[in-house]
Amino acid sequence: MTTPAPLRPGVQLAAAEGSTRVVVVRAPAENAQELTCGGAPMIPAPAGRPEPSAGDAVTVLGKRYVDADDTVEVLCTSSGPGELGYGGIPMTLKAAKPLPASD
Template sequence: MTSPAPTLRPGDQLASTACATRVVVVRARADGNPVLTCGGNPMVPATGAPPAPTTSAAPVTLLGKRYVDADGTFELLCTSAGAGELACDGIPMTLKAAKPLPASD
């Protein structure tokens, strides 16, 4: 019998098993635990993650960028770039756009 996956909270660090991508949860859903994948493989807690496979592919997940799900209720910050695409519940996550600054006089 397997125990259910722990609920993700802001500050949790996750790692990909498919590439070198590592992320930190910035905003999490209150209603449950989404299924996060990178490159089609589930993401795991960064503390027990196996070493990232080496690849020469161009990064798809960019260092320092924020990614959000389709509803904008779940947000990740990329702390290590990788070749895999982030997805939440099977739907690709999108790059979060910067908020425009107010005009100055």
């Protein structure tokens, strides 16, 4: 069994089962909790491309996900099944910043 990877910006993680992959954009310096996909801890991403998973993708390629406290942010680099979670709480899609109005 593979141990969960530490959370640091730039770390690439993969779902233990399925094709979901993320890169950590922001993480707390201390007391980081476990990042999960489909309820299973995410592991360091192996080299190469993941095999596409059958079924509907829950994580969306190119989207950013944040935890409830906005302390952890990840970018999805390969979509797949399984909901992302941090510390046992589901992560949500990060809202896009509105562009400034031009007159």
